[in-house]
Amino acid sequence: MKDFILENNLEGTHKFICKECCRETSHKIISSYCENGSEDHGGGNSVDWTVKNQIIQCLGCENISFRVSSTCSEDYDVDIDGIYHYETIKYYPSRFEGLKAINIYLLPVEVQGIYQETILAIENEQNILAGIGIRALIETICKDQKAEGKDLNQQINSLHEKSIVTKEGVDILHKLRVLGNKAAHEVQAHNKEQLSLAIQIIDHMLDGTYIIPHKVSRVLK
Numbered sequence: 511m512k513d514f515i516l517e518n519n520l521e522g523t524h525k526f527i528c529k530e531c532c533r534e535t536s537h538k539i540i541s542s543y544c545e546n547g548s549e550d551h552g553g554g555n556s557v558d559w560t561v562k563n564q565i566i567q568c569l570g571c572e573n574i575s576f577r578v579s580s581t582c583s584e585d586y587d588v589d590i591d592g593i594y595h596y597e598t599i600k601y602y603p604s605r606f607e608g609l610k611a612i613n614i615y616l617l618p619v620e621v622q623g624i625y626q627e628t629i630l631a632i633e634n635e636q637n638i639l640a641g642i643g644i645r646a647l648i649e650t651i652c653k654d655q656k657a658e659g660k661d662l663n664q665q666i667n668s669l670h671e672k673s674i675v676t677k678e679g680v681d682i683l684h685k686l687r688v689l690g691n692k693a694a695h696e697v698q699a700h701n702k703e704q705l706s707l708a709i710q711i712i713d714h715m716l717d718g719t720y721i722i723p724h725k726v727s728r729v730l731k
């Protein structure tokens with residue numbers, strides 16, 4: 511048994527993650543189409559669910575997107591206060607708080623492709639693929655910068671010799687290389703916090719290696 515309720519221009523504001531603002535901001539729910547379902551399992555038992563399909567708008571940048579919030583009588587956990595049902599939330603397009611995508615069009619084509627796919631993997635919580643993507647990104651940057659060495663370990667060291675990365679930067683890149691190896695060879699997923707920090711470090715490197723030099727060549731001729 512199912513029923514559907516449509517509500518428009520709901521009162522009040524809500525804190526949701528905005529893809530453009532890259533953080534939690536106040537949003538208005540423009541429209542919500544709610545599905546309430548129940549499946550009778552006999553003996554007085556049933557599985558009940560609610561799915562709210564919402565068109566939302568950020569009150570800061572005015573960006574419009576889509577949010578789906580679902581709860582189910584079977585999705586519950588227990589804490590000191592007893593049983594509670596948790597809400598599963600998905601955004602379309604997907605987003606990740608704090609992740610500010612850089613202007614990829616100033617990057618070499620090969621770097622652009624792997625960068626975009628790694629960001630998509632992080633946003634969609636595909637954490638193993640994101641870890642592999644981070645390692646592939648470092649490899650692609652090394653190749654583009656003609657880093658020398660027979661393996662990624664040596665190539666990262668050569669980035670420092672070429673003054674592309676500082677000594678501290680090299681240590682961090684080695685940590686990301688190990689993180690990528692664990693994802694690729696041990697199928698180990700890293701958490702959101704690790705992946706977010708990894709992409710921030712890579713953004714910083716891309717900024718210094720490609721984006722700032724491009725801006726300097728354009729503005730300070």
Ligand SMILES: [Zn+2]
Nearest residue numbers: 528531568571
């Ligand atoms: Zn916004």
